[in-house]
Amino acid sequence: MKPTHRHPPTWAQKLLEAFGDPNTLEEVQGDLLELYVHWVETVGERKARWRYVLSALKLLRPLAKRRSSEQYTAPFSFSPEMIRNYLKIAWRNLVLHKAFTAINIVGLAVGLATCLLIVLFVTHELSYDRYHAKADRIFRMTTYGLVSGKEIKTAYSGVPAGPTLVHDYAGVEATTRFDQAGTHIVKHNHDSFKEEHVAFADSNFFDVFSISLLKGNPKTVLIEPNTIVLTETSAKKYFGEQDPIGQTLTVGERGLFRVTGVCQDVPSNTHFHYDMFGSMRSIELRNTWLNSGVYTYIVLRPGYSIAELKSKIPELVRKHIGTEIQQLFGISLDEFYRKGDELGFVFQPITDIHLHSDLESEVEPNSDVKYIYIFSIIAVFILLVACINFMNLSTAGSAGRAKEVGIRKVLGSIQQQLIWQFLSESVLVTFMALLVAIGMVALVLPSYNQLSDKQFGITSLLTGWMLPGILLSCLLIGLLAGSYPAFFLSAFKPVSVLKGQIRAGFRSGWLRNTLVTTQFVVSIGMIIGTLVVYRQLHFIQNKKVGFDKDQVLVLHDSYTLGAKGKAFRDELAKLSQVVNATQAGYLPAGASNNANDGFQPDGGSDQSTIYREKTYYIDENYLPTLGIHLAQGRNFSKAFPSDSAAVLINEAAAKRFGWKTPVGHRLWSVGNGQGNRRLYTIVGVVKDFHFESMHQQIAPLVMYYGADNYQMALRIRTTDIPGLLKTLEQKWRAQSDNPFAYSFLNERFNRIYQSEQRVGQLFGIFAGLTVIISCLGLFGLAMFTAQQRTKEIGVRKVLGASVGSVVALLSKDFLKLVVVAIIIASPLAWYAMSRWLQDFAYKIDIEWWVFALAGFLAIAIALLTVSFQSIKAALMNPVKSLRSE
Incomplete structure (x- = not known):
């Protein structure tokens, strides 16, 4: 019996038979067989097989070109059978590579779900008042x-x-x-x-x-x-x-x-x-x-x-x-x-x-178009990161399919057919991700409605242009995300593939590195943005606002008590849990009365200048109840009957009128617009306090002596809040049939910045999702890299390399990309967040440690993501690694 190595392997012979007629094969088969026997004896049976195939391809290249050109000139058309075949093969490939498929679907699904939520928010915001028949x-x-x-x-x-x-x-x-x-x-x-x-x-x-x-x-x-x-x-x-x-x-x-x-x-x-x-x-x-x-x-x-x-x-x-x-x-x-x-x-x-519109006395607080731009950009970035994941993992896994492409081309497949094959896989993954994304949206929609203060339903995605738009967008995403892998894979040359030259080229991957860097630029930028937003909100909530907003209880609608209001205030002030009480129609937080009057300094050089300033009406208990301090002079007092013609001003008003020591100066009030003027004497100056949002500088304020009974404020000192509220409600019921309603001043203050808080929370969530999607892609690439370098790792371990050195070897390339992303993202994020902070008159400085912390978090997240695969590869038995090759 002849040795087995005297005959080429069956699969190699079948490959040759696919190229043409038996007469052509007979012309070259004898020479090839003689060469094959020589190669087996000199380089071994494994390499001889590949030399046999490559030599056959070289000898039969003219025939292959002729057959290929005939196929290209043949009409290419779609048929249901062809589409079904594409989808069937695509499904089999996805099932075969379960890990990569799962990572792709989850990454795309998270990106699509986030985009769907943002689209719901943005389209609703843009639709305001457009339903009116005469809106234009x-x-x-x-x-x-x-x-x-x-x-x-x-x-x-x-x-x-x-x-x-x-x-x-x-x-x-x-x-x-x-x-x-x-x-x-x-x-x-x-x-x-x-x-x-x-x-x-x-x-x-x-x-x-x-x-x-x-x-x-x-x-x-x-x-x-x-x-x-x-x-x-x-x-x-x-x-x-x-x-x-x-x-x-x-x-x-x-x-x-x-x-x-x-x-x-x-x-x-x-x-x-x-x-x-x-x-x-x-x-x-x-x-x-x-x-x-x-x-x-x-x-x-x-x-x-x-x-x-x-x-x-x-x-x-x-x-x-x-x-x-x-x-x-x-x-x-x-x-x-x-x-x-x-x-x-x-x-x-x-x-x-x-x-x-953000004018004084708006009907209700409006939104801001900049948030539409911010969330739209976030949606695009998140979708971009998800698509980058898909392209990265597809090109990374291409080495594993390079032989498949080579064999398909050798067997007569044309590039156009291969492109459609890979695009069909991409579109199939995208629509699978869409189904998962819709399920995610349905699960998180109640929480999202609560966070965004909207009332969206899952049916909102199925009405009007939304459903066709979503389907068309997913088709485009699938085609775009799969376009590079499709054209990249279909362009492989069979000879290069079968020689093993493609595998080596995958390790450089400059485009893949660029895409990974882009992902982390987006992720790091959003981490920096989240840190800045939360620091600004913390600054607002903890900044000294010039009054003590804690332990102040506000009773609403005290005006309904009419003439009994003052007696009711005095009754509440006698409670042991109440430190002080005031009739406070004007409050520095939340819903409040407000007014503007005209003022003219008495005896000034310019008697034609009238200043329009904010005004409050307060009683003698207002300042101590709210913890507002005097800078000069005294408070209003019942002991001074002349205080009916006296006013208090804040430091901003003193500066506006040009007085360093305002006490004793006089102001003409021309507030009624009918030509009537009244002269008031300044008896005190209060330290500036924030009676408006921190989006504005502290404005001049003039305070008249006179109770405004719109609501009451109580400074309380007790740990039994429910017991105090029960007592207050009983006393209210004894005086009024109207509902008992209350709020706390610090809660009212925080509600002023509810829009910013909501934006900060959404920003943080979206930043987290971006990081998760980026990590999924990084995890997949680490898995691919470990597989590609299995033999190298085995050789290094045989030669004495430690687990730590192997982990460092596999991690350093990714860390380089993260460092580059930090360098790019930091100035971009600084510019964007500086623009956002311009809306606040009182704001934080963006300090260097914000960028350092964001960079540290990015590096730590990348290391944690990559280390799992790196350690797994480093701990693999080197004998198994070498045998697998």
């Missing part, structure tokens, strides 16, 4: 001014503004106004509820805004005084299943109102949210331009430009407001302009209000 023609009229160097930007405009525009300018089709009524106790029969969302609106409110009336005539429901329209939810709350039309409600001190209509609940994507709309004729409004204000909306006629209306504003101011400026400031309009002061109106498209 509705504008809000706001007031802008510059008085004595102080900028005035308010969402209000004067009461006569809207009707005047309709009367004077033909391009204005209609106007409607509403005024916030604040908090009211609304009663029906024996039930009473605290309603915080009540407005009084013009009769054409429902004609301008597309809020559908379910009952009542939109043209007449708000014409008569003391009529009211309820939302559907409010109607059910008060009247259940009864017909509310014609029923009556008692609205606070404004008396009895008759229900004339029921409207749909105001959509969530609207810049105002009210539960009740009373008739504007039910309230008294001062018909002035400068010392009164309502929210005014105009509707332009089709084809009329808002720019044309803006050009009429100087004429409008001169015609209607000049007289009021003379009364308020004591100078003519021309003198007012010569001083450098300004006054005018701005028209905001209603669709811009939610994202582009």
